[in-house]
Amino acid sequence: MxxxxxxxxxxxxxxxxxxxxxxxxxxxxxxxxxxxxxxxxxxxxxxxxxxxxxxxxxxxxxxxxxxxxxxxxxxxxxxxxxxxxxxxxxxxxxxxxxxxxxxxxxxxxxxxxxxxxxxxxxxxxxxxxxxPVRPELPGIDAPGVYGVQTLDDGEELLGGLARTRGRRAVVVGAGYIGVEMAEALIKRGYEVTVVNRGAEPMATLDPDMGRLVREAMTGLGVTMVGGTEVTGVLTGADGRARAVATGDAEYPADVVVLGIGVxxxxxxxxxxxxxxxxxxxxxxxxxxxxxxxxxxxxxxxxxxxxxxxxxxxxxxxxxxxxxxxxxxxxxxxGGGYATFPGVVGTAVSKVCDLEIARTGLRERDARRVGLRFETVTIESTSRAGYYPGASPMTVKMLAERRTGRLLGVQIVGREGAAKRVDIAAVALTAGLTVEQMTALDLGYAPPFSPVWDPVLVAARKAAAAVDRAR
The missing domain is CATH 3.50.50.60 (FAD/NAD(P)-binding domain)
Known part of the structure; x- marks a missing residue:
């Protein structure tokens, strides 16, 4: 060159x-x-x-x-x-x-x-x-420890799985990559332990919503260890990873996947x-x-x-x-003109059949920027309750106390849960209040939602909370 x-x-x-x-x-x-x-x-x-x-x-x-x-x-x-x-x-x-x-x-x-x-x-x-975040810990660069950011990383991990005889995996971190890799390893027949610094997985959610994710992952057979700092990766005589160490325990591992974030x-x-x-x-x-x-x-x-x-x-x-x-x-x-105005922080993920979604601010985000807000949480279903296949869904919504402006939404549920967050993403981008959201003309038929969509049920409850706070 x-x-x-x-x-x-x-x-x-x-x-x-x-x-x-x-x-x-x-x-x-x-x-x-x-x-x-x-x-x-x-x-x-x-x-x-x-x-x-x-x-x-x-x-x-x-x-x-x-x-x-x-x-x-x-x-x-x-x-x-x-x-x-x-x-x-x-x-x-x-x-x-x-x-x-x-x-x-x-x-x-x-x-x-x-x-x-x-x-x-x-x-x-x-x-x-x-x-990928790769903390400076003993053994973190040992064979058998993998990050997952590029296709090269993916090839290396798959090659390592093919060569590994044992079926025990430890995932360090429980953000999007952590929970998705836990699912991937479960599907490959591994016994999976997720070790996370936070008390609950998915720090992009508030802890009460993260708890729903933890309960679901535990139900899938994943061992969830929260509120725990990893102190190092222990290696065997061959130099390969054999366990993940914390302050008071060791978790055996034939494979270690880092999902701490980027x-x-x-x-x-x-x-x-x-x-x-x-x-x-x-x-x-x-x-x-x-x-x-x-x-x-x-x-x-x-x-x-x-x-x-x-x-x-x-x-x-x-x-x-x-x-x-x-x-x-x-x-x-190229000589034209375009702009990128910004984001509202929308993201979706899944672990097996559990769908996870968020957009806008969490409670701690709103507090950090000095916003006063009301928060509501509702339980609903993905379809009309009498229609076959209706599954439970939890929706949490934050609204600004003085104006009623929508600030954030988090959703955890089964089929049909995650993409409902797009309703809230549009409302956030448009600057709608929760009261205005209650009048949104959303599509309805029993196979797709209840008469009142779960997001609109949350908006009604949030609007009432804002009215009471005034």
Whole structure:
């Protein structure tokens, strides 16, 4: 690889060069959108990806591990060859090691040869993603301990499962990745223990809703250990993980999976002097342009975003946001105009047949930003009570005490529970009050919901609580 000067080889005028760091959702969405707007004669696009795969669904990895998704390639939306056929110079297994902002260039190293070279840019996209939290504990890097963030990680884990004789697994952490990996390992026939620092799983929920998740996981045969700090991974004579240690116990393990969460991968950005927020993510404007840098954009898991409910910056690493932000970046880098207004914090997950959803603020979020609120919790069913297959559902709702504005919703239930959170996500984005929500014209038929949808039952109860508080 050598650095070219960005000059047209056919004698035409100088082409602009867009350099993209990161070949997954945000980066390649940006590159693809920019290419749609400007052809190869006008804009050269060079993208760097340090891994083996491009444009894949990291969210699908637990379902690949579980066997629900049979083939790895089903998770790949677009291969490097497909990107190259569309006029994007995608360089795989090539890691950017330095951003020279003043010189408008990046240094990259080829993983195969070790060769390093500089590539100049007119416009730069930073889409370096996030890295799994891997605490500095004894034995944390031992064979048999796996993180789950990339397709490479998924391949390594599946290979490890195939070579492992024992059937005991310990998952460290009980967030989205933790509970999804617990399900995947249960489906593979493992005895699963989940060790979590919090008293309840799913810290994205309030503890009372997290308790419902714990009870359901216990019912599935998962051993839940809450309120416990992991002190290390114990190894056997062969150097492989054999147990996870806490302050007062050991949990035997043939496989250890880390599901502690992720942090923005912004070491390159930090070294280059680009602005970072309190959560360690890059700070951008609404056009996803890095603050203070006219020709540098950033998107995906490496950025912080505006929470439209609290008005504060958050790190919300989700593929939905990464793809949208990539579209915005590509539009702007390609000469158009687009903005990413922010998020309300919507997320859904499942563990076996239990569906888990949240959007907006938890109680502690609302307290942290100084909001006074009312909270209600209701029990309902997914369908009309008399219709076959109706299953229980718990909905928790927060509303601002003075205005009645919806602040957040959490839902735990079986079939049909999780996607109901989209009603609340739209209401939050629109700034509706809980009173206004009670009049929403939602679809109804006995196979789909009771006459009063569970979300609207919660809104009625919240509206009454707000009225009493006034």
């Amino acid at each position: 050598s650095m070219s000067d960005g000059t047209d080889t056919d004698g035409g005028g100088r082409r602009e060069r867009l350099v993209v760091i990161g070949g997954d959702a945000a980066g390649m969405s940006a590159a693809s959108q920019a290419r749609r707007l400007r052809g190869p004669d006008e804009l050269e696009i060079v993208a760097f990806e340090r891994g083996h795969f491009s444009s894949y669904s990291a969210c699908g990895i637990p379902y690949w591990v579980s066997g629900d998704v049979e083939e790895r390639d089903e998770l790949i939306a677009r291969t490097p060859e497909e990107h190259r056929a569309r006029g994007i110079d995608l360089r795989m297994r090539t890691e950017v090691t330095e951003i020279d902002v003043a010189g408008r260039r990046v240094r990259a190293r080829d993983a195969g040869s070790g060769a390093e070279s500089w590539t100049s840019y007119d416009k730069l996209v930073v889409a370096t993603g996030a890295r 942090r923005p991968e912004t070491s390159l950005a930090r070294a280059a002097g680009l602005p970072l927020g309190d959560h360690g993510g890059l700070l951008t404007d609404r056009a996803m342009r890095v603050r203070g840098h006219e020709d540098i954009w950033a998107g995906g898991d490496c950025v912080e975003v505006l929470d439209l409910v609290s008005g504060q910056q958050r790190h919300v690493p989700l593929g939905t946001h990464a793809n949208k932000q990539g579209q915005v970046i590509g539009t702007n880098a």
